[in-house]
Amino acid sequence: MDADRLLLGNLVLARGSVGRGAQWRADDRWQAARRADPRSRVMRVCDGAALVAGTDADAVRVALDLTPVVDVPVDAELTFLGVDDDDVAYFAEHLGWPESVDTTDARWADLRQVGAALDARDAGLMVTAVALDNWMRTHTRCPRCGAPTQFSAAGWSRRCPDDGTEHFPRTDPAVIVLVRNRDDRALLGRQQRWAPG
Ligand SMILES: [Zn+2]
Numbered sequence: 001m002d003a004d005r006l007l008l009g010n011l012v013l014a015r016g017s018v019g020r021g022a023q024w025r026a027d028d029r030w031q032a033a034r035r036a037d038p039r040s041r042v043m044r045v046c047d048g049a050a051l052v053a054g055t056d057a058d059a060v061r062v063a064l065d066l067t068p069v070v071d072v073p074v075d076a077e078l079t080f081l082g083v084d085d086d087d088v089a090y091f092a093e094h095l096g097w098p099e100s101v102d103t104t105d106a107r108w109a110d111l112r113q114v115g116a117a118l119d120a121r122d123a124g125l126m127v128t129a130v131a132l133d134n135w136m137r138t139h140t141r142c143p144r145c146g147a148p149t150q151f152s153a154a155g156w157s158r159r160c161p162d163d164g165t166e167h168f169p170r171t172d173p174a175v176i177v178l179v180r181n182r183d184d185r186a187l188l189g190r191q192q193r194w195a196p197g
Pocket residue numbers: 142143144145146147160161162163164165
């Protein structure tokens with residue numbers, strides 16, 4: 001029983017310490033104030049990856065490379081990710097090309113590469129930002145009439161300018177199962193083309 005509880009407590013991508021602040025997503029005045037707040041921070045997302053600090057691909061501990069929001073162009077469409085216990089607001093900038101940011105002291109990494117090396121705050125931010133980024137890139141048009149949809153609710157919905165419909169990100173439940181017998185031996189599978197071992 002204790003072992004089972006340990007397994008569930010160690011889900012590296014189910015951590016997070018930033019409250020999502022859903023009540024402020026459509027509050028334009030609140031959003032504008034946080035966009036002008038020098039304490040607010042922005043993470044960069046592109047094609048399933050986030051910009052992380054440092055260039056060492058083997059680093060045991062990794063942190064997101066966060067930029068003050070006031071250094072990001074005011075017309076950039078930023079997704080609002082939430083507010084932490086110190087009242088710092090976090091946003092994500094969705095980039096079309098990884099080359100559009102300076103990577104002198106940073107690098108692009110996906111969740112498989114750095115998910116377990118991030119702390120709870122950064123893991124939660126990255127999971128949310130990558131999921132929303134994937135949805136935005138693949139849901140650019142209205143499913144009802146085909147018109148290009150527009151960014152809305154601080155990135156948490158897309159609105160059709162032609163018929164007024166609003167579209168939301170899909171929630172995809174996922175289950176990971178460990179099959180084991182009474183002797184606590186796990187059943188594993190592997191692809192034939194993977195490297196031995
Ligand atoms: Zn439409």
